[in-house]
Amino acid sequence: MTEHNPLFYQSRKQLPFIEKTEGIYMTDSAGKKYIDGSSGAIICNIGYGNKKVIQRINEQAEKTFFAYRTHFENRPALDLANRLVEKLSWGLNKVFYVSGGSEAVETALKICRQYYCSIGERGRHLFVSRKPSYHGCTLGALGITSYAPLEEPFKPMVKNNPRIPAPFCYRCAFDMEYPQCGVKCATVLEDAIEANGPENIAAFVAEPVGGASTAATVPPDEYFSIIRKICDKYGIMLILDEVMTAFGRTGRFFGYEHFGAKADIIALSKGMASGYFPLGAAVTTEKIVDAILDAGGFQHGHTYAGNPMACAVGEAVFDTIEERNLVENSAKVGTYLKEGLKRLQTSHRIIGDVRGKGLLLGIELVADRETKTPFDPGQNANFTLADHAYENGLILYPRRSINGVRGDHLLVAPPLITTKEEADIILDRLDTALERTEKTLF
Ligand SMILES: Cc1ncc(COP(=O)(O)O)c(C=O)c1O
Incomplete structure (x- = not known):
């Protein structure tokens, strides 16, 4: 038996x-x-x-594994946030910690939504994403994911957000050839916004380089500049899901660097602690955070977020990426x-x-x-x-x-x-x- x-x-x-x-x-x-x-x-x-990470874990263990973020600030959390912000461009300088990729994506969606609520644009509740895509398995993240087997049982429980075809030249959804296509997979974002009412749209969400749902599809060079222009035209945010692509995975520190894509919020996890501890973050701008805090505070958070041990590991991982x-x-x-x-x-x-x-x-x-x-x-x-x-x-x-x-x-x-x-x-x-x-x- x-x-x-x-x-x-x-x-x-x-x-x-x-x-x-x-x-x-x-x-x-x-x-x-x-x-x-x-x-x-x-x-x-x-x-x-990795010996550096192991040593750092031992050192941090002697100090504390946990201090709740509403009771104490902790040094590893602050130091890691500073290092992240230094690496990021165009004013992405406010870090909200979580413990994984789905949480990072959920947090990004909520930051975006709460920002629009706080500036009086309460209609903005839809997040345009791509088909196929993978942004996580929690219900909010699933609402912007497009991967049929994962979605099917939960469809009635999940928000029906608009999708546009993912950039996928090998199997173009429009049966066209690059560059004659005019990067239609990017320009159709405008059609999706118009079809769903621009006043209802909060953001467009995408991975810089495709991950599990497409096996590393790389968009055309101009894809993200077209996307950014459309986002600006309609006053919506660009959220980049860098959960898989950040921390050197694609040969740049962040995946967006290949395309000069300017995000309003980015979601991070995976390589951030490299599997040594659960860790993730959503990073956004001061302007967005100020608007949310001025309107009464961010209505979101997880118990393990900003954990001193997780952040100490994040620092040692950061050191390793740079030193090696x-x-x-x-x-x-x-x-x-x-x-x-x-x-x-x-x-x-x-x-x-x-x-x-x-x-x-x-x-x-x-x-x-x-x-x-x-x-x-x-x-x-x-x-x-x-x-x-x-x-x-x-x-x-x-x-x-x-x-x-x-x-x-x-x-x-x-x-x-x-x-x-x-x-x-x-x-x-x-x-x-x-x-x-x-x-x-x-
Ligand atoms: C791009 C992307 N976003 C989000 C997630 C979800 O991350 P997690 O499994 O840590 O919740 C993943 C996981 O594979 C991912 O690849």
């Missing part, structure tokens, strides 16, 4: 126990060693077992790994597309490369490849690009400490897994 397991997650899949982690490697209790080719859920940017030049390494090794993935594409017919920036890379699997025909979802091509890779000691992150329903893809996003030599091992293991997958699928 098997032992009762009181834990449950998304499925009944049995997984090995983790024993030890170091660098980009994870070892299970049977002694098998894996390369973490997805940094967990694209979170562990600085890799595992991890943003530059992400750009350099990312380019190298992407070239390698393109080489694999030439020898494996199931790779339809290779995309991404820095160490946020994606491969999309197709049944027919010429016609870009996706696999039948029943074949589970993405999980088949992820399982073969796992067997072969490589962890990848499988999802689907056509609103979560079809278009199998995998994120290839190892920690930012990955070397070119380690990238070669990743490519080698992936090559073998692709071979086995092709034999399984055809």
Whole structure:
């Protein structure tokens, strides 16, 4: 008789126990060693077992793990906020801490809504987002997420916000070609605003580079400048969800730097504490915060927010990113790994597309490369490849690009400490897994 397991997650899949982690490697209790080719859920940017973080945790533990934010200010929270603000541009200088990505997104939505309430524009309650997209699994964040399997059971409970097609040149929603398309995926924001009544719109929400829902889709260079102009024309905010892209993941400290996109609020988490502690933040401008505070205060907050230990970890992660030049390494090794993935594409017919920036890379699997025909979802091509890779000691992150329903893809996003030599091992293991997958699928 098997032992009762009181834990449950998304499925009944049995997984090995983790024993030890170091660098980009994870070892299970049977002694098998894996390369973490997805940094967990694209979170562990600085890799595992970082001595600086461990030392900082020990030091902070001697002082305090917790002090409630309405009773005490704490030094790590203030110091980390100062460092963040220094890195951010155009007046994003007010930090509100949370403990994860969904909370950061919820907080951004609420900051935006409360700002408009406080300046007398109470009609603004709709958030235009993109299809597909992933902004989190809590009900507010789900209301701007577009990924059918995650949305379906909760549709009656979730606000029906407007969506526009995500920039996705490989599978253009308008069946057009860049640049003749005139970046229609950006200009349609104006149509969505007009269709829903400009006085009802609060913000447009987007990831700078696509994450789990599209596997690292990169928008055209001018995408965000068109978006910003439309936001300004209608007096709405641009909220950037940098939960996955910030802290060096795309080869710049923040993803928006690739596009010069000027946000009114950004949501952060994941790489901020790199998996060593739950941490996130929404960052906005003084003007927005002043309006909210002058009108009576921000009606939002979570118990663990601004936790001294989480913020101390955030500082040590920040130090590590800077001292080890991890943003530059992400750009350099990312380019190298992407070239390698393109080489694999030439020898494996199931790779339809290779995309991404820095160490946020994606491969999309197709049944027919010429016609870009996706696999039948029943074949589970993405999980088949992820399982073969796992067997072969490589962890990848499988999802689907056509609103979560079809278009199998995998994120290839190892920690930012990955070397070119380690990238070669990743490519080698992936090559073998692709071979086995092709034999399984055809
Ligand atoms: C872009 C983006 N936003 C929000 C979230 C939600 O973050 P969390 O899982 O920490 O709630 C994620 C998680 O993958 C994400 O990738």
